[in-house]
Amino acid sequence: MHTSERTRLRGVANTETDCASCPASRRCWGEALPNETVHARREPPLERGARLIEQGGAPALFIVATGCLVLRVGLPDGSQRVVGLRLPGELVGLESYARGEQTYTAQAASPSAVCRLRVPALGTGAAHGALLERLLLKSAAQPERAAAPWAGLPAVERVAAFIENYTQRAQLSGREDPFKLPLTRADIGSYLGLAPETVVRALGHLSQAQRLAVRGRTVRLGGAV
Amino acid sequence: MHTSERTRLRGVANTETDCASCPASRRCWGEALPNETVHARREPPLERGARLIEQGGAPALFIVATGCLVLRVGLPDGSQRVVGLRLPGELVGLESYARGEQTYTAQAASPSAVCRLRVPALGTGAAHGALLERLLLKSAAQPERAAAPWAGLPAVERVAAFIENYTQRAQLSGREDPFKLPLTRADIGSYLGLAPETVVRALGHLSQAQRLAVRGRTVRLGGAV
DNA sequence: CGGCCACTTGAAAACCTTCAACCTATGTGG
DNA sequence: CCACATAGGTTGAAGGTTTTCAAGTGGCCG
Numbered sequence: 001m002h003t004s005e006r007t008r009l010r011g012v013a014n015t016e017t018d019c020a021s022c023p024a025s026r027r028c029w030g031e032a033l034p035n036e037t038v039h040a041r042r043e044p045p046l047e048r049g050a051r052l053i054e055q056g057g058a059p060a061l062f063i064v065a066t067g068c069l070v071l072r073v074g075l076p077d078g079s080q081r082v083v084g085l086r087l088p089g090e091l092v093g094l095e096s097y098a099r100g101e102q103t104y105t106a107q108a109a110s111p112s113a114v115c116r117l118r119v120p121a122l123g124t125g126a127a128h129g130a131l132l133e134r135l136l137l138k139s140a141a142q143p144e145r146a147a148a149p150w151a152g153l154p155a156v157e158r159v160a161a162f163i164e165n166y167t168q169r170a171q172l173s174g175r176e177d178p179f180k181l182p183l184t185r186a187d188i189g190s191y192l193g194l195a196p197e198t199v200v201r202a203l204g205h206l207s208q209a210q211r212l213a214v215r216g217r218t219v220r221l222g223g224a225v
Numbered sequence: 226m227h228t229s230e231r232t233r234l235r236g237v238a239n240t241e242t243d244c245a246s247c248p249a250s251r252r253c254w255g256e257a258l259p260n261e262t263v264h265a266r267r268e269p270p271l272e273r274g275a276r277l278i279e280q281g282g283a284p285a286l287f288i289v290a291t292g293c294l295v296l297r298v299g300l301p302d303g304s305q306r307v308v309g310l311r312l313p314g315e316l317v318g319l320e321s322y323a324r325g326e327q328t329y330t331a332q333a334a335s336p337s338a339v340c341r342l343r344v345p346a347l348g349t350g351a352a353h354g355a356l357l358e359r360l361l362l363k364s365a366a367q368p369e370r371a372a373a374p375w376a377g378l379p380a381v382e383r384v385a386a387f388i389e390n391y392t393q394r395a396q397l398s399g400r401e402d403p404f405k406l407p408l409t410r411a412d413i414g415s416y417l418g419l420a421p422e423t424v425v426r427a428l429g430h431l432s433q434a435q436r437l438a439v440r441g442r443t444v445r446l447g448g449a450v
Numbered sequence: 451c452g453g454c455c456a457c458t459t460g461a462a463a464a465c466c467t468t469c470a471a472c473c474t475a476t477g478t479g480g
Numbered sequence: 481c482c483a484c485a486t487a488g489g490t491t492g493a494a495g496g497t498t499t500t501c502a503a504g505t506g507g508c509c510g
Contacts, residue, residue, distance in 0.1 A: 098363075128354070132354060136319075147308045151416075186489095193378075196488090201466095409455090410457065420498070421456090425457065425459085
């Protein structure tokens with residue numbers, strides 16, 4: 001995002017606006033968003049580590065504007081697992097309208113900004129058709145629509161698939177080639193079902209195989225696919 | 226499902242009807258479905274092994290009436306993986322409206338029946354609000370909304386979680402306690418990311434631990450949770 | 451009856467996790 | 481500005497789990 005845009009968006013924080021008037025509307029809703037289709041309110045920026053929603057909390061729906069959110073669920077035994085990522089343009093919290101409460105905790109993995117979507121009385125039949133249709137299509141397109149396709153792959157391939165999936169979803173517009181992963185090895189491991197040490201070693205193997213170059217959280221995609 | 230209902234539904238196969246007039250409407254849409262909310266057409270019954278949709282095929286949306294569908298994706302390397310199950314009341318094919326084509330193949334794991342949902346021009350803004358809202362809520366409630374929570378668990382726990390999840394989703398109305406799993410060990414393994422042999426051994430362990438009783442595809446839930 | 455497919459079992463090899471130690475970067479307080 | 485504390489990252493070795501391979505069983509259908 002350009003600085004000018006960021007500045008302008010900060011200006012409208014906490015103001016309810018029509019998404020059609022947002023300079024970043026294309027990122028969230030695609031090419032042409034007609035007026036009055038979606039209303040949203042830019043929330044105050046989230047620092048790294050800040051929580052947007054809490055598992056069990058009240059239903060609410062957000063769309064990520066910038067940054068990256070990590071979704072975690074607390075298991076009955078007290079442990080936590082990462083169950084998803086949300087990148088700019090993706091929805092957070094939709095599941096809560098089906099369950100009556102938030103099904104996961106969402107925490108900023110890097111400094112992030114989100115917009116709260118105004119969904120008039122979802123569940124009572126009062127919402128606007130065009131908005132619902134947008135949401136439905138977005139929902140159908142969400143990342144985890146089916147079981148993790150990497151289940152059962154060896155650790156190296158899982159990590160490779162994760163990185164590739166991340167780069168495709170984060171619209172890294174080419175310029176930012178050496179990009180920065182917002183997640184710790186532990187979080188990646190939790191998401192993929194691997195120990196953090198295994199993630200480290202897998203990244204090492206991928207580096208040695210020239211499939212990518214890693215140093216800390218900085219990653220550059222490397223020649224051989 | 227009672228015989229009388231099955232007969233009646235067969236009677237309306239290939240006839241477009243209002244779901245509100247369907248005797249099984251509650252299973253799909255919950256308690257009260259107002260008239261004219263959803264229109265559907267009962268498709269000819271699917272025998273075990275029959276394919277409902279093909280990966281890459283034209284967008285279409287179904288709701289499972291009876292039976293069980295297995296969803297598979299073909300990977301670039303030619304192999305196939307099971308990425309989901311669909312049980313009565315669940316949607317099949319919704320993702321296709323976001324992608325423009327079907328993202329998985331759906332095959333009947335047991336004799337099944339489905340209804341094709343009439344979604345007026347989804348993607349063009351002409352659909353009815355109440356229908357969209359129903360679909361959105363259903364979509365938000367779908368099983369694989371987040372990464373598989375069993376990733377990283379030991380094989381025995383994965384299989385146990387799978388069985389439990391299955392029994393909860395299949396509305397086994399108590400009477401059918403020794404129920405029949407419609408999937409082969411290989412399919413379960415593919416879904417969970419385990420080798421078929423590992424599924425066999427995990428089921429063995431669960432049996433010995435009295436957590437369930439298995440013989441072939443017949444399963445009875447056993448005392449200790 | 452024969453063939454096929456799903457299922458089962460055993461043993462060896464491969465893989466991943468665990469544990470423990472150590473390293474590096476970052477930020478804080480003195 | 482340095483010393484220290486902390487969190488994340490890295491590495492090695494041991495042990496456990498899972499996969500793989502191989503062989504054998506059981507049921508179902510032509």
